[in-house]
Structure formats: C-alpha cells, structure tokens
Amino acid sequence: MSDKMISFVLPTYNEAGNIERLISGLDSRVQGFEKEFIVVDDNSRDGTWQLVEKMAAENPRIRLILRTTDRGLTPSLKEGIRAARGDLVAWMDCDLSMPPSEFPKFTREMKNGCECVIGSRYVAGGGTVFRTGGPDSLWGILLSTILNRFAVCALGDDILDYTSGFILIEKLILNRYPLKGDYGEYFIDLMFRLCRDGVKVREIPYLSQPRESGQSKSGPDFWTYMKRGWRYVATIIGLRFRYGSRRKKDARRSPAYR
Secondary structure, X not given: OOOOEEEEEEEEOOOOOXXXXXXXXXXXXXXXXXXXXXEEEOOOOOOHHHHHHHHHHHOOOEEEEEOOOOOOHHHHHHHHHHHOOOOXXXXXXXXXXXXXXXXXXXXXXHHOOOOEEEEEOOOOOOEEOOOOXXXXXXXXXXXXXXXXXXXXXXXXXXXXXXXXXXXXXXXXXXXXOOOOOOOOHHHHHHHHHHHHOOOOEEEEEOEEOOOOOOOOOOOOOHHHXXXXXXXXXXXXXHHHHHHOOOOOOOOOOOOOOO
16 A cells, blocks of 8 residues: 555645644655645635645645635535545645644554544544633534434444544545535535445544634534534434435444444
8 A cells, every 4th residue: 555645635714824734744744655735725814825835836745726616615625536646535624633643543544454544532532622712612522522422323333423524535435425515514424325335434533632723614603503513413314314224234334443
C-alpha cells in the first residue's frame, strides 16, 4: 500500500488560522504514502483561500477549489472527491478538532485490510475535550451525544459515531456510495449504507479537541443546533423506514474498538 496516494479533501470556510497547521501536520505525520491536499473553500471572508492559493503556488501537492455557488459542506466534499486523484480519500474538520497526530492510526488500519476507517468519540478511549470559554458550544457536545445514541438505537451498533466526519476510505467505494444530504447528515447516510452492505469499516478512538481559532460552523447557539439536528433525526428515521432491517444477511459486522 506504500505506493498508493491519499487525497485529503479539506472543506473550508473562514479557517485562515487553522488550515496551514492542518496541512503541515498531516504532511509530516502521514508517512509511506503519496499525498495531495485539495482545499475546497466556500469563498471565505477571512483570507483562507488567498492563503491556500499562495501555499499551492509553492507546493504542487496542494490544490485550491474556490466555490462561489452551491456552497455547503456536502457539495464541497463531493466536488473535492471528484477532483481527487488518490486511491484513498480522507476528509475531516479543518479546525484542528480532529488532530493530524491521530491519522497514522488510520493508515495502519487500512494496511491491515480495512476498506474504511473512521475516528470515533464514542468508542472506548474516545471523547471530547471541552474548554470553558472556548468558541465551541457545550450544547453541541450534548446534542451530538444524544443524536448518536438515537442513531445507534435506530440503525444498529455497527458503529457508534454516526456523525464523525473524520474518515479515510477507498475511492472505489465512494464511487459506489455517493454522498447524500446537505450538512452532516451525509455521514449518517454513508455509514449506514456501508455497514449494511458489509464494507469493512473500522472505528478507532480519538479525542476531539476544542477549536483554537475561528468560530464553529455547527452553529453559535442552541436553536441553530436544534434546527440542524432535525435534519439528522429525519435522516435516521428515513433510513430506518426505507431499509427496514439494520443490515443485509451477508453483511460483516465492523470490528470496532469496545
């Protein structure tokens, strides 16, 4: 697998304080693979895309996709995936809440035969670090926990973090499972379909860190979290009623950390 390429798809909006450290961290810690970094920016107002443009001029492995229409998380990821040249595709939040130092665990699991690896806050050893007075809301942590427990009850416990968004996956699999949705609900849909069809998914623990710079995109207050949360709930209920059973008879249970 050492001759394979990983395409890091990095969706950004106002991440000028984080994106350079994220790319540098991934580049230095991920060894044994070719790498490319595709920054898909939704026309940030804080100079993110201008910074990435300068980085790309100095490093041919960095590419910028600037989007001014149809903006949003899922459309950005889809465009980045289409542009990816790698055998493997990875993406994560660009606020450093998902530490680059964790990523060697992902590549190790892929070398051991997994087809998809996700970082999890809800398996043994995982969790969320909350900093009092930080820019991320405690409401987000609480509602995320409730939402994921509901997803596990409704869709099955093949995985425990249905809203992770921290992933390394074979591109051939993504070609068969295109992303659906507008915001984070795409990940619920993707994980359910992968587990249902027996794709080898590995869930590994990580500690989600408080963002150091910028503002959370999930929402600044309780009501914004609730508004977005209803889309997640609707996705979970829709999957449960549409597919009925949790998994196909020939599906293989994903070997998650417990």
